[in-house]
Amino acid sequence: MNEVYDVTIIGGGPSGLYSAFYSGLRNLKTKLIESQSVLGGKVNLYPDKILWDVGGLTPITGKKFLSNCITQGLTFHPTVCLNTEVSQITKIAGIFDIRASNGDHHYTKAVILAYGSGIITPNKLAVDGAEQFERTNLHYIPNSLHAFRNKQVFLSGGGNTAIEQANELLAIANGVTLACRSNELRAHEHIVESFRNNGGTLLLETQIRAFRSNRQGEIEAVSLSVGGEDRTVAVDAVIVNHGFASKQAIAFGETLGLQFNDSNFIEGSPDSTIGYPGIFAAGDAIAYTGKVNLLVGTFQDAVNAVNSVKQYLNPTAEKHAMVSSHNEAFVEKNKQFSL
CATH class of the missing domain: 3.50.50.60 (FAD/NAD(P)-binding domain)
Structure with missing residues (x-):
């Protein structure tokens, strides 16, 4: 069997990238799978658009915001697989086998679905x-x-x-x-x-x-x-x-028994659970009562998904990661910044 990861994130947009960052923060061995040749998801569609509604950031272009997301998402060096379209997910003896359309297999203990609106191609x-x-x-x-x-x-x-x-x-x-x-x-x-x-x-x-x-x-x-x-x-x-055509991941979702709403998003809960043990969702892939369909909301989804993964893998683990200002993971990294 190939290498087994703690968590594999399907989708390399803002929700997937922040999930990768936060899973590294929680010491999870992480893989990120993206169907396109670049990371960033839908933000790649509006590089020059000015974003005003992301917390803590002054107005920023989509291109610069995306660059920041990618840099942050790769902080803990997750394994990244580009040009990899997922076609099937099965679970055998507690391990998920994520099969790609090119025939490759990716093995993982938990999965975060962060594929947004699906694979988007222009009409x-x-x-x-x-x-x-x-x-x-x-x-x-x-x-x-x-x-x-x-x-x-x-x-x-x-x-x-x-x-x-x-x-x-x-x-x-x-x-x-x-x-x-x-x-x-x-x-x-x-x-x-x-x-x-x-x-x-x-x-x-x-x-x-x-x-x-x-x-x-x-x-x-x-x-x-x-x-x-x-x-x-x-x-x-x-x-x-x-406009754009969106190929959503309903096919493998239906084989897992996931529930989709009328807009083909997964019905889930605020803690990113979706009714299948070991599989969680974040960002535009998931719908639930109180959902915030903005970039700022996708970060909370990512945090909740990773925290749910951590407790799924280790029920005695803390529910939340330690804040960054106290986290040992940043002790060495902080030295590059002058006070």
Whole structure:
């Protein structure tokens, strides 16, 4: 059998990362499994968004917040497995066998489900040849909007996130054209008005028909149908924000007898128990009365999940970890900070 861990955390977003930090604080041998090629979960979708509602932090960009989460999550050096999608969980003789879609097996005494809304992938364009431009100037999840400075940007989408992106781009781009497939935008009125009032070009009932490329293999123009009429728009870059498809972990959850609500989140309790001994949940993966669906709430879920794991593995253990200011785990680490 492969190496057996005390706890394996499925999901590398903020809840999974803080679970990894806190499990290290509680001296648990920890593994973190993430289906994507990078850690961070959904926060990767809004790197430039300013976050105001995380306790103890002044306004911070999603990218910086995520960097902090990753640094903190890796404090106690958990084993991290990226590009690893979980397909099945079974329990044999008190040990969980977590099987990945690539055939690998991961063995652990306890599990924390922190997969958020599931494996998220952007809904892509059904336009012939569109995929070739993903290597150049067609973007679904931009790493940073600052890359579009002084450019003519064409953005397709009609929801809040798309229009927030468009508003941010207006401040740095040479021009922004926002195209929506329906005859109205599905967004808060004030951000729509902000886009209109600040010089954005809005096209409703608009479908992307084709892309015209230059010699460098970049999109130089977008062919459209606008209200049934043909139109061509010259561009330097294209962003598509048509929402995301979420593949949730219901399949293995059902084999374990877990209960899901109408939104496909696991029904659980505030202490992160979900009705299966040895498996706990944190963050967006779990629903319970009094749940706080904010980043700040995910940290409490993580703490409760790890504390429940600790007592599951050792019923005589303290219910909570010692606070960091008194914890021996930080004695040496604290020396790097000047008082």
